[in-house]
Amino acid sequence: MxxxxxxxxxxxxxxxxxxxxxxxxxxxxxxxxxxxxxxxxxxxxxxxxxxxxxxxxxxxxxxxxxxxxxxxxxxxxxxxxxxxxxxxxxxxxxxxxxxxxxxxxxxxxxxxxxxxxxxxxxxxxxxxxxxxxxxxxxxxxxxxxxxxxxxxxxxxxxxxxxxxxxxxxxxxxxxxxxxxxxxxxxxxxxxxxxxxxxxxxxxxxxxxxxxxxxxxxxxxxxxxxxxxxxxxxxFIGSPSMNFFDVEVTPAGDSVQVAGDGIETTIPATMEAGDYTLGIRPEDLSIASDEERFQAIVDVVEPMGSDNFLYLHPPDGDQEIIARVGSDYHPESGEKIALDFAANDVHFFDETGERIMLSDESDPMKAP
Structure with missing residues (x-):
């Protein structure tokens, strides 16, 4: 053995x-x-x-x-x-x-x-x-x-x-x-x-x-x-996960999330407070609704099968990365709308630990 x-x-x-x-x-x-x-x-x-x-x-x-x-x-x-x-x-x-x-x-x-x-x-x-x-x-x-x-x-x-x-x-x-x-x-x-x-x-x-x-x-x-x-x-994932500082307010079976240009409601049960919201680049999609999350394009990086968009919020300088299809080519300086699915987000508390939002299994913390 x-x-x-x-x-x-x-x-x-x-x-x-x-x-x-x-x-x-x-x-x-x-x-x-x-x-x-x-x-x-x-x-x-x-x-x-x-x-x-x-x-x-x-x-x-x-x-x-x-x-x-x-x-x-x-x-x-x-x-x-x-x-x-x-x-x-x-x-x-x-x-x-x-x-x-x-x-x-x-x-x-x-x-x-x-x-x-x-x-x-x-x-x-x-x-x-x-x-x-x-x-x-x-x-x-x-x-x-x-x-x-x-x-x-x-x-x-x-x-x-x-x-x-x-x-x-x-x-x-x-x-x-x-x-x-x-x-x-x-x-x-x-x-x-x-x-x-x-x-x-x-x-x-x-x-x-x-x-x-x-x-x-x-x-x-x-x-x-x-x-x-x-x-x-x-650390895991390329490009790296996007992180946003947000405030969470409970609203029945959901929470209202606001901060860093994001305002949305997500089905979850959490205590009110300040959290970090994580969204992977591939989980950001292009939205047709201009009321969604806004960002300004800095650089488009063609990767063959995909394009990586490097962006920032209209009122901030935080870098945001979106991984989109190779057929989407916005111009530098263009304002675009982004969207994401509620089940694709992660929340982290002030210690950096991830908050489990549903009945997901324990992520094998112990070896």
């Missing part, structure tokens, strides 16, 4: 630099979990603590049924893939992939050769085994780095932004390949990235970190549709 469990794990550098704060997280056996968040949020530090490359200030880490706090990295049976491929230039692909096995002195030549060839076939690079790293493209070098980890037959794969050195097209291709390889191997995988597109497309679940604290752990679509808080709502 290769479940990974973090219990109340913290990391403090020096006397007061808190990099990771009381993280509780369970990665299921065979799961592909993505740790995602902005730069400096603690995701790589968390991965390095699992690997044993960073000491733990507080808490416990289990791999399988074993607490590994005091277990050396080489004894944890994990394989780590870094952003830097770190291939030996004077060795062939075959020699690079087999080097760790030969160094361990635990395997015979025949078994090492069989493992390397099996990994090369899985990665679709058997024809590269006798070439040198300088003869390979970036994508091929990445496959070799993966192969070097696969031959070890680890309990857990740890990947720290392994695709960040590749160009956009190759990154997309390698995302698909990594998913296929992980699915074929069934090995528990923890993948670190700052790229929310990678997180949304690759992970069985994603764990979102900010300032060292775990914000939400759930399937990608749950984090998107039911974010725990304003940070998750703004």
């Amino acid at each position: 290769s479940r990974v469990r973090l219990s109340n794990v913290s990391k403090v550098y020096g006397d007061d630099v808190l990099a990771v704060k009381e993280v509780d997280l369970t990665v299921r056996d065979g799961e592909f979990l993505v740790l995602v968040g902005p730069s400096g949020c603690g995701k790589s530090t968390t991965l390095r603590m699992i690997a044993g490359l960073e000491t733990i200030t507080q808490g416990e880490i289990e791999i399988g049924e074993t607490v590994v706090n005091d277990v050396r990295p080489q004894d944890r049976n994990i394989a780590m893939v870094f952003q830097n491929y770190a291939l030996y230039p004077h060795m062939t692909v075959r020699e690079n992939m087999s080097f760790g096995l030969r160094l361990s002195k635990q395997f015979g030549d025949d078994e090492i050769s069989g493992r390397v060839e099996d990994a090369a076939n899985l990665l679709e690079i058997p024809e590269l085994l006798d070439q040198y790293p300088k003869q390979l493209s970036g994508g091929q070098q990445q496959r070799v780095a993966l192969g070097r980890s696969i031959v070890r037959d680890p309990d857990v794969f740890l990947m720290d932004e392994p695709l960040s050195n590749l160009d956009a097209k190759l990154r997309t291709q390698m995302r698909t390949e990594l998913q296929r390889i992980q699915d074929d191997l069934g090995v528990t995988t923890i993948y670190v990235t700052h790229d929310q597109t990678e997180a949304m497309t690759m992970g069985d679940r994603i764990a979102i970190l900010n300032d060292g604290e775990l914000q939400q752990v759930a399937e990608p679509e749950v984090c998107y549709d039911q974010p725990n808080n304003k940070f998750v709502a703004g």
Whole structure:
């Protein structure tokens, strides 16, 4: 069993630099979990603590049924893939992939050769085994780095932004390949990235970190549709969610919402007060009724299948983004009317927590 469990794990550098704060997280056996968040949020530090490359200030880490706090990295049976491929230039692909096995002195030549060839076939690079790293493209070098980890037959794969050195097209291709390889191997995988597109497309679940604290752990679509808080709502989704400061007044089974140019009634039960209203760009539509929400066009950004409209309210400078069809091309400076459906909005209280408006299920706050 290769479940990974973090219990109340913290990391403090020096006397007061808190990099990771009381993280509780369970990665299921065979799961592909993505740790995602902005730069400096603690995701790589968390991965390095699992690997044993960073000491733990507080808490416990289990791999399988074993607490590994005091277990050396080489004894944890994990394989780590870094952003830097770190291939030996004077060795062939075959020699690079087999080097760790030969160094361990635990395997015979025949078994090492069989493992390397099996990994090369899985990665679709058997024809590269006798070439040198300088003869390979970036994508091929990445496959070799993966192969070097696969031959070890680890309990857990740890990947720290392994695709960040590749160009956009190759990154997309390698995302698909990594998913296929992980699915074929069934090995528990923890993948670190700052790229929310990678997180949304690759992970069985994603764990979102900010300032060292775990914000939400759930399937990608749950984090998107039911974010725990304003940070998750703004971080997940591209373009980011629009936020408006509004005042809410109860009116029977509905609430009246007013602020930042918005005046509308939404079916909901909430206490009166000041809130943040969130609307995703794709949930803003063009309205024919001029009495609806007004905005002035700053920039139209064609994206092929869609156009992104960057706007601001007539009496303010807040940026608003709307994602509309590619056939809609308003002019810069044009005033347009926007609309949105009541069930597409999110409300956040003064602490940033999302207000649940209906009988929706809990958005999996607990891992």
